[in-house]
Amino acid sequence: MRGRAELLPGLAEVFREHGYEGASLSLISRATGLGKGSLYNLFPEGKAEMAACVLAEIDGWFEANLYAPLRAAERPAAAVSAMFDAVETYFRSGQRVCLVGVVALGSERDRFAGAVRCYFARWIAALAGALTRSGREPAASLALAEEVVAQIQGAIVLARALDEPAVFSRAMTALRIRVAAAG
Amino acid sequence: MRGRAELLPGLAEVFREHGYEGASLSLISRATGLGKGSLYNLFPEGKAEMAACVLAEIDGWFEANLYAPLRAAERPAAAVSAMFDAVETYFRSGQRVCLVGVVALGSERDRFAGAVRCYFARWIAALAGALTRSGREPAASLALAEEVVAQIQGAIVLARALDEPAVFSRAMTALRIRVAAAG
DNA sequence: CAGGGTTTGTACCGATCGGTACAAAGATGG
DNA sequence: CCATCTTTGTACCGATCGGTACAAACCCTG
Numbered sequence A, B: 001m002r003g004r005a006e007l008l009p010g011l012a013e014v015f016r017e018h019g020y021e022g023a024s025l026s027l028i029s030r031a032t033g034l035g036k037g038s039l040y041n042l043f044p045e046g047k048a049e050m051a052a053c054v055l056a057e058i059d060g061w062f063e064a065n066l067y068a069p070l071r072a073a074e075r076p077a078a079a080v081s082a083m084f085d086a087v088e089t090y091f092r093s094g095q096r097v098c099l100v101g102v103v104a105l106g107s108e109r110d111r112f113a114g115a116v117r118c119y120f121a122r123w124i125a126a127l128a129g130a131l132t133r134s135g136r137e138p139a140a141s142l143a144l145a146e147e148v149v150a151q152i153q154g155a156i157v158l159a160r161a162l163d164e165p166a167v168f169s170r171a172m173t174a175l176r177i178r179v180a181a182a183g
Numbered sequence C: 001c002a003g004g005g006t007t008t009g010t011a012c013c014g015a016t017c018g019g020t021a022c023a024a025a026g027a028t029g030g
Numbered sequence D: 001c002c003a004t005c006t007t008t009g010t011a012c013c014g015a016t017c018g019g020t021a022c023a024a025a026c027c028c029t030g
Helices: A002-022 A025-032 A036-042 A046-071 A076-088 A099-105 A110-133 A138-162 A167-179 B004-021 B025-032 B036-042 B045-072 B076-090 B101-106 B110-132 B138-162 B163-182
Strands: none
Touching: A002 A025, A002 A046, A002 A099, A002 B004, A025 A036, A046 A076, A046 A099, A046 A110, A046 B004, A076 B163, A099 A110, A099 B101, A099 B138, A110 A138, A110 B138, A138 A167, A138 B101, A138 B110, A138 B138, A138 B163, A167 B036, A167 B138, B004 B025, B004 B045, B004 B101, B025 B036, B025 B045, B025 B101, B045 B076, B045 B101, B045 B110, B076 B110, B076 B163, B110 B138, B138 B163
């Protein structure tokens, strides 16, 4: 037997590629190599629970790898730069979609509204904090943090729409420069 | 009988709210008030044709209301400002989703790849042209245009994720200021 | 009003949806 | 090795999916 934790990454990929509605149990079964029996044994509440767990896993990953470092950084500017590194790697230059963003746009938004809001709110807050500690005004930091997170999401959309990963990389580079400039 | 044109807006709303896969024929039937017989009479190729027509309609609207004015403007700065007005109205401060962006993120992206790419490429090109004619370097104009379009898409995601339309309005205001600043 | 083509609703198709039931198979503890 | 409990595959459930068939209703033109 495998625990839930070790199949969450594969599960996440199915949701990313097909969305919540499009991720059918047969797709999930194929992707995980588990039959329905096993899936419903691990996730008694079915697909909704799978998606909730995946969102929680993603949230945990961002918390550990982006938000916490941003909050704890002694050198905030370096932490922000590290965040961009992590973002570029995680989203594979825009070829990998942000599942939380996809959920936010989809019809199942209300079901996961809490998790979605929390993910973005904490991202913005952590980034804004780091920007403030690197010398910017708090209000300007918050505004810039919002812009940065939105730009990342938009760059994913645009890179996929144009089928041009370079768009994503260019956007990240431009953001680095804007953030490095004095507030 | 009603022609295809007059039910495209309602059809578009169904696709926006439920995505391509989620927009079932029964939903479409209810939203348009037409039975399957009528729908397949108007769109012999079924759902795919409906979606293609909706995308074409959206593309036409943006061409007429945003791209063409941007290209033809004698006062490019005013045209850019008018574009932001149109965007804020069209997307209802981020409460209405960009169907083309949703398709770009979804699994049916390949099916509509041409239309999606065309929509965004023309938007960026028209905006970059206006920015150039208002005195910016061509390369800088292109980069800024890309950023602006990405920011709009990201602001929609963020406004919906946080369930806070003000996020969208703030983002648009910030973009206006950035664009108005000297290149 | 009659004829002919179009538009419409409805019944139906096989496939698949999310979910359940349950018995065989596997692991675990004594 | 047996008894017990968990994990697994498979068959099955009603509902709904996208799509088709087709006859009744409708609208023109004569």
